Amino acid sequence: MNSLLSIQNLSVSFTSDGQTSSAVKDVSVDIDKGEIVAIVGESGSGKSVTSLSILQLLPSPPAEYNTGEIWFTDKKGERTNLLKVSASYLRTIRGNEISMIFQEPMTSLNPVHTCGNQVMEAIVLHQEVTKEQAKERTIALFESVQLPNPRLMYNRYPHQLSGGQKQRVMIAMAMSCNPSLLICDEPTTALDVTVQKTILQLIKNLQQQNNMGVIFISHDLGVVAEIADKVIVMYKGTIVESGVPEEIYNNAKHPYTKALLACRPALHVKGERLPVVKDFMDAKLTNIHDKIVVGNSGEVMEAAGKNAIVPTDGLISPQPILEVESLKVWFPATRKLFGPPTTFIKAVDGVSFTLFEGETIGLVGESGCGKSTLGRSVLHLIQPTSGSIYFKGKDLAKVSKEEMRSMRKDMQIIFQDPYSSLNPRMKVGEAIGEPLRVHGLARNNKEKKEKVIELLEKVQLGAEHYQRYPHEFSGGQRQRIVIARALALRPSFVICDESVSALDVSVQAQVLNLLNDLKAEFKFTSIFISHDLSVVRYISDRIMVMNKGKIEETGNAEDIYLRPQSAYTQKLIESIPKGIVETPNI
Numbered sequence: 139m140n141s142l143l144s145i146q147n148l149s150v151s152f153t154s155d156g157q158t159s160s161a162v163k164d165v166s167v168d169i170d171k172g173e174i175v176a177i178v179g180e181s182g183s184g185k186s187v188t189s190l191s192i193l194q195l196l197p198s199p200p201a202e203y204n205t206g207e208i209w210f211t212d213k214k215g216e217r218t219n220l221l222k223v224s225a226s227y228l229r230t231i232r233g234n235e236i237s238m239i240f241q242e243p244m245t246s247l248n249p250v251h252t253c254g255n256q257v258m259e260a261i262v263l264h265q266e267v268t269k270e271q272a273k274e275r276t277i278a279l280f281e282s283v284q285l286p287n288p289r290l291m292y293n294r295y296p297h298q299l300s301g302g303q304k305q306r307v308m309i310a311m312a313m314s315c316n317p318s319l320l321i322c323d324e325p326t327t328a329l330d331v332t333v334q335k336t337i338l339q340l341i342k343n344l345q346q347q348n349n350m351g352v353i354f355i356s357h358d359l360g361v362v363a364e365i366a367d368k369v370i371v372m373y374k375g376t377i378v379e380s381g382v383p384e385e386i387y388n389n390a391k392h393p394y395t396k397a398l399l400a401c402r403p404a405l406h407v408k409g410e411r412l413p414v415v416k417d418f419m420d421a422k423l424t425n426i427h428d429k430i431v432v433g434n435s436g437e438v439m440e441a442a443g444k445n446a447i448v449p450t451d452g453l454i455s456p457q458p459i460l461e462v463e464s465l466k467v468w469f470p471a472t473r474k475l476f477g478p479p480t481t482f483i484k485a486v487d488g489v490s491f492t493l494f495e496g497e498t499i500g501l502v503g504e505s506g507c508g509k510s511t512l513g514r515s516v517l518h519l520i521q522p523t524s525g526s527i528y529f530k531g532k533d534l535a536k537v538s539k540e541e542m543r544s545m546r547k548d549m550q551i552i553f554q555d556p557y558s559s560l561n562p563r564m565k566v567g568e569a570i571g572e573p574l575r576v577h578g579l580a581r582n583n584k585e586k587k588e589k590v591i592e593l594l595e596k597v598q599l600g601a602e603h604y605q606r607y608p609h610e611f612s613g614g615q616r617q618r619i620v621i622a623r624a625l626a627l628r629p630s631f632v633i634c635d636e637s638v639s640a641l642d643v644s645v646q647a648q649v650l651n652l653l654n655d656l657k658a659e660f661k662f663t664s665i666f667i668s669h670d671l672s673v674v675r676y677i678s679d680r681i682m683v684m685n686k687g688k689i690e691e692t693g694n695a696e697d698i699y700l701r702p703q704s705a706y707t708q709k710l711i712e713s714i715p716k717g718i719v720e721t722p723n724i
Contacts, residue, residue: 140211141168142351143192143319148206150187153199161187163375164205167353169319174345174352176362176383178398179372180415180642181612185355188372189321192220192353193232210236213318234264237312241324243304247296253307254280254292257314264315279310283340300505302333306340313344319351320344326361327640330504330669331713338365338715357642359398360715363387371395393418401647403676404714408695409654412647412676454679455495458528459631459663460516465489465525467508467515485511487687488525493663495630500678500695501667502710508687509667510554513633516665517549518542529631547577547627554636556616560608567604570594570623577627593622596659597652614645618652625660632664639668650677671710675699683707 150162162184169175177185190196192208208220212235220228240246248256254276261272273292280288283306296304305325312320322341326334342365345352356362362369362383369386371379371394379392390396397418406412467486470479485508493499501509514520516527518534527534529549537545553559560569570593571586573579580586591601597618608616617637624632634653638646650673657664668674674681674695681698683691683706691704702708 140209140217142171142173142211143167143169143353144207144209145188145192146207146209148188148191148208149204150184150191150196151202151204153202158202161375162191165372165375165377167370167377169351169353171318171351172345172349173367174342174354174365176354176356176366176369177372178356178359178362178369180357180398180644182374183372184375185372186323187375189238189323189353189355192319192321193236193238194220194228195238210319230264233260233312233317234315235317236319236321237315237317238321238323239305239308239312239325241327243296243301243308246308247304249296252293252295253299254294257307257311260311260314275314276310279314280307282313282344283307283310284336285310302329302337302505305329305333305337309337309340309344313348316348317350319353321353321355323355324357325354327357331671331710331715332504334361335713335715341365357398357644358715359387359395359643360402360404364715371398393421398643401644402672403647403650404672406676408676408678411654412651414647414651415644454497457495458492459495459530460493461526461528462492462516463490463526463528465512465515465527466523467511467520468523484687486515486522489684489687489689491682491689491692493631493665495663496661497680498657498664498666498678500674500681501665501684502669502671502674502681503684503690504669504710507684509684510635512684513551513635513665513667517551517633519551547573547579548629549631549633550624550627550629551633551635552617552620552624552637554639556613556620557608559620560616562608565605565607566611566619567591567594569608570619570626573623573626579627589626590622593626594619596625596656597622598648612645614641614649617641617645617649621649621652621656625656625662628660630662632662633667634664635667636669637666638673639670646673653677670714671699671707672714683710 145165145167148162148165149160151158151160165184165188167175177188179185187196191203203221206221209217210220211217212231247253254273257276257279258269258272261267261275262269267275277288277292280291285291285303285306299307326337329337338361341352354362354366366383369381369383370377371386371392373394379386379390379395386395387399390399394415397413397415400413400418401415403412465486466488468482468484471481471483473479489512501512503509511520515522529545534542560566567587567590571590574586574589580589587604591604594600594603599615599618611619638649641649666674666677678695680692681695682689683698683704685706690706691698691702698707699711702711
């Protein structure tokens with residue numbers, strides 16, 4: 139019996155400026171109908187190149203298919219090598235026989251067309267139906283992917299939807315022609331754990347209802363553990379391990395697979411150094427049995443690990459650095475013509491808390507709960523509607539613009555998306571050095587460059603990176619650059635706004651280790667904003683759980699994570715994929 143899709147000995151390379159680099163080397167994968175095959179690995183491992191090769195979505199040049207065949211069995215039972223077919227044939231099967239859900243829905247959806255029109259276009263293109271029939275089919279699809287008020291969503295533009303809703307529109311579009319094969323390229327990266335759980339379950343349900351084959355690409359073994367029938371682990375363009383999820387998770391053979399399993403914050407206590415891929419690949423680590431691991435029951439399983447660094451708990455001062463009282467940030471939702479607003483979006487609604495010197499407070503909640511708005515209003519990047527913010531005893535509402543400008547060097551923020559927070563036309567050395575110039579902390583260009591290179595080295599980059607532009611770095615490297623820029627002025631208070639949410643688990647481990655090291659050295663106080671409770675628990679002393687603009691629950695990090703009192707917090711923890719919190723046997 140022929141497989142739905144059979145990739146045989148595929149090798150893909152890229153040629154640029156006369157230099158050729160190999161992206162995929164001799165990869166073979168089979169996917170049957172009704173089967174979910176997960177391809178797991180870091181950025182650059184070749185997993186996305188493999189999936190894009192199926193529909194020949196890689197521009198050629200620079201891409202070149204050196205060896206291999208990709209055999210696809212269509213709905214009529216005809217078997218075709220997709221690497222040898224014409225462009226017109228590929229157009230007939232793209233979206234019809236084989237569909238793809240991309241990682242970033244906002245860049246995949248056209249911002250000037252309504253969501254409904256974009257899905258309807260795919261139906262009209264591939265099926266013999268009227269526009270009215272296509273519209274009703276689109277609304278039915280929106281209902282099947284659990285979009286609220288499907289008829290209303292039909293007429294909305296992408297920017298009017300949340301991240302999870304946009305991803306559901308992409309799934310509806312992918313499912314519009316009942317494809318035989320669905321390719322999901324990191325469809326849940328950077329989504330809240332609750333939204334992620336819903337999307338994963340939705341893909342699983344649609345796959346079972348339509349008996350589809352699914353290729354699910356991810357950097358996170360924990361995410362795929364619950365839905366995949368088979369897991370393939372890729373490293374540097376090759377397959378290093380494959381098998382059923384239980385076998386991979388409980389009896390990993392390859393050091394790289396062990397590293398992907400071991401580097402999760404959920405498996406470690408606060409202050410313990412996270413293992414990184416390089417250590418496993420260099421044979422410096424072979425297992426994590428000496429680490430603290432949290433099981434499904436929420437009990438601590440083992441004693442503290444050998445790699446623990448000095449925890450910061452003893453460094454917390456009883457002196458408050460930040461006091462927030464009854465803070466409200468409301469945005470007008472509707473207003474009368476030329477009149478005052480009639481209704482408001484209450485992004486932050488009466489929040490009060492105190493942050494002590496040396497402390498890290500984790501602020502956690504779903505998208506739209508108000509956590510980023512709270513963080514930015516604390517720094518007066520968004521003006522509060524009412525309430526008080528005292529920083530080192532000063533009421534920020536009463537300080538002058540000049541005084542606020544001077545205080546800014548003591549209050550910094552690390553944004554979620556490092557690429558959009560860096561000027562693409564400014565070399566990173568200049569970007570890091572700009573705050574030093576603005577605040578007069580470098581006497582001349584030579585001193586500024588020396589300080590910038592010192593900062594680059596602190597975030598594990600080097601002097602050779604000074605003259606490079608942001609696009610020349612990976613996501614993890616760019617995140618280190620914005621961390622270096624935030625710390626250039628040696629602030630006493632830093633807000634990290636979802637600063638590791640879109641990173642590979644291995645790169646995330648490196649950045650979290652870096653933040654711990656820098657906090658020990660620079661002694662800054664911080665608010666760590668995230669939707670991932672396992673990360674927040676690892677990095678924080680206390681946790682505040684936020685929901686619909688209000689603080690739902692607050693307390694010691696371990697207490698909140700292991701013994702949550704609020705039903706909302708319990709829901710957040712239950713949404714963490716089980717593979718993340720089980721004890722891997724590695």
